[in-house]
Amino acid sequence: MTVREFAALQNLQVLVEGDLSREIGGGYCGDLLSWVMSRAQSDDCWFTVMGNVNAVAVSVLADCACIVLCENAALDEDAKTKAREQGVNVLTSEENAYTLAVSLGKAL
Amino acid sequence: MSLIELHYDVPGDDFTRAGEASGSVKAQLKKLGFDPGVIRNVVIALYEGEINMVIHAGGGEIDVSIDPDQIRMVLRDHGPGIPDVALAMQEGYSTAPDNVRALGFGAGMGLPNIKKYTDEMRIDTEIGVGTTMYLRVDVKN
Ligand SMILES: Nc1ncnc2c1ncn2[C@@H]1O[C@H](COP(=O)(O)OP(=O)(O)OP(=O)(O)O)[C@@H](O)[C@H]1O
Ligand SMILES: [Mg+2]
Numbered sequence: 001m002t003v004r005e006f007a008a009l010q011n012l013q014v015l016v017e018g019d020l021s022r023e024i025g026g027g028y029c030g031d032l033l034s035w036v037m038s039r040a041q042s043d044d045c046w047f048t049v050m051g052n053v054n055a056v057a058v059s060v061l062a063d064c065a066c067i068v069l070c071e072n073a074a075l076d077e078d079a080k081t082k083a084r085e086q087g088v089n090v091l092t093s094e095e096n097a098y099t100l101a102v103s104l105g106k107a108l
Numbered sequence: 109m110s111l112i113e114l115h116y117d118v119p120g121d122d123f124t125r126a127g128e129a130s131g132s133v134k135a136q137l138k139k140l141g142f143d144p145g146v147i148r149n150v151v152i153a154l155y156e157g158e159i160n161m162v163i164h165a166g167g168g169e170i171d172v173s174i175d176p177d178q179i180r181m182v183l184r185d186h187g188p189g190i191p192d193v194a195l196a197m198q199e200g201y202s203t204a205p206d207n208v209r210a211l212g213f214g215a216g217m218g219l220p221n222i223k224k225y226t227d228e229m230r231i232d233t234e235i236g237v238g239t240t241m242y243l244r245v246d247v248k249n
Contacts, residue, residue, distance in 0.1 A: 032212060032213075032214075033159075033211075033212040033213055033215070034159075034218045034221055037152055037155060038217070042144070042148075050212045052212065054123055054127070054211055054212060057126065057130075058155075060131060061130055061131065061134065082124070086131075
């Protein structure tokens with residue numbers, strides 16, 4: 001399933017469009033960056049409430065397929081800029097991480 | 109002399125730039141065709157070290173030497189030093205202040221991650237003088 005397909009399925013709003021045709025390989029939920037950094041896998045859809053510039057850096061380095069900001073968590077202005085520069089998909093939803101991860105798990 | 113040597117200055121307290129050195133090294137290793145697993149190990153270790161410099165030591169310098177069989181990294185800062193390295197190496201130990209925790213740091217997983225993803229990790233530290241970390245990731249065939 002691509003990021004675009006998952007966005008359509010869960011009615012996610014795209015905040016920053018990188019490559020929406022990227023395939024999602026799995027999912028990871030977490031907000032502690034050094035935890036995510038070493039545990040998230042390449043192509044994971046990362047569910048978090050951490051919408052800052054460091055989250056974008058972690059997403060790039062861990063090679064996540066996209067960041068999904070749960071429960072309408074905000075994306076900082078400099079994080080948005082960095083995500084654009086780096087081509088990181090950032091989406092948002094009013095749902096919580098559990099609901100979104102369950103939905104992704106069923107869809108994959 | 110190594111195949112490629114890279115040098116980075118890491119500014120202190122600039123969270124917007126933290127991760128630039130790791131990102132640049134990642135791009136270089138990719139271009140050179142290193143195994144994705146090796147790149148991942150290097151990048152995780154380097155990012156954690158880079159962030160620690162920014163949060164705990166007011167910035168520093170990074171030198172990376174890339175050879176076909178190993179990648180070596182030296183991270184040097186002139187911060188406060190680490191009083192008890194064994195304690196700092198424990199999972200969950202962190203002195204990160206609240207404002208930094210609010211950004212998602214402070215899990216106390218940085219140094220343990222570095223240990224886990226490198227083949228050699230050595231810390232030289234002196235109170236009031238600074239900390240130098242020597243890291244090596246081997247390329248196994
Ligand atoms: N370069 C450094 N200079 C001074 N103290 C350091 C340095 N690096 C680490 N420390 C100390 O070691 C502790 C543990 O570091 P570690 O990277 O494991 O966790 P953290 O940075 O606090 O949190 P996390 O990395 O999970 O976001 C830090 O809280 C800090 O007290
Ligand atoms: Mg750390």
